[in-house]
Amino acid sequence: MKKTTTRRTAMKNIALGTATALALPTIGSNVRIQVPQSRGVGTSSEIRNQYAHSVCRWCFGSMKLEELAEQVKPMGITSIELTTPDEWPILKKYGLTCALGSHPEQSLSDGYNQPGLHEMLNKRYFDLAKKAADAGIPTIIVFSGNRKGLDDKLGIEFCAKGIEPLAKYAEKLGIQVVMELLNSKVDHADYQCDHTPWGVDLVEKVGSPNFKLLYDIYHMQIMEGDVIATIKKHKDHIGHYHTAGVPGRNEIDETQELYYPAIMRAIAETGYNRYVAQEFIPKAKDGMASLRKAVELCNV
Secondary structure (H helix, E strand, O other), X not given: OOOOOOHHHXXXXXXXXXXXXXXOOOOOOOOOOOEOOOEOOOXXXXXXXXXXXXXXXXXXXOOOHHHHHHHHHHHOEEEXXXXXXXXXXXXXXXXXEOOOEOOOOOOOOOOOOOHHHHHHHHHHHHHHHHHHHHHXXXXXXXXXXXXXXXXXXXXHHHHHHHHHHHHHHHHHHOOEXXXXXXXXXXXXXXXXXXXXXXXXXXXXXXXXXXXXXXXXXXXXXXXXXXXXHHHHHOHHHEEEXXXXXXXXXXXXXXXXXXXXXXXXXXXXXXXXXXXXXXOOOOOOOOHHHHHHHHHHHHOO
């Protein structure tokens, strides 16, 4: 079977090839960054979501960022995320933002569950946080790292100890830090933050309104299912969402097992008003048509 493209490899390839706010977010009283609000697809749409639309850069890595920006803006997408500080001026040029900023040297496997990396990671992410705040970028992403034999309880202790200073700095800057939930069955073997309860325990251990989870619907469907009930139960622990179809991480249409209109309604009913990002790899020849359809499916 042909190996599936992963974010890790796609973003690495992109990195090698690249050197006006309306709705207030609700992650805590210290958050000052504002979130652009989306209208549905096209200027004639009467649908107005309380959350905004974003798309992950790496899924369309074969396109130049400028071309992608030109293509997605008419769809009602206001952000291209998992982009780095050097790319943010390009997004601004096209009237877009980055909902979720990433560091060009980020690692999914070597993360905050390794105390020996805390100093290096915080130097890296303090710098990213400052650049994000200065650029009006609302959220940055961090990772737990792989277990490498580490007990899950100790993983929480170590991650919390490392992230607490970053979370306090994020409070000062008025931005949000999220740790992503990833599956360890298919794409990211041994990754520690691979179940919602583990991530929730970490959020509570850190105890900052500016540190939450990135709930990736694709990953958590693979690991635990029960997506809608989980979203409703842990809405206060979630600060960002990603989509993709299961199985295969392809289009979020009728070809896969998740019904996204119902999931999006559940997210909206929680009062969430930040970003929902498309993170599927188009299987169809016309990837932009697939993206437009995904935005339509996510309008509730």
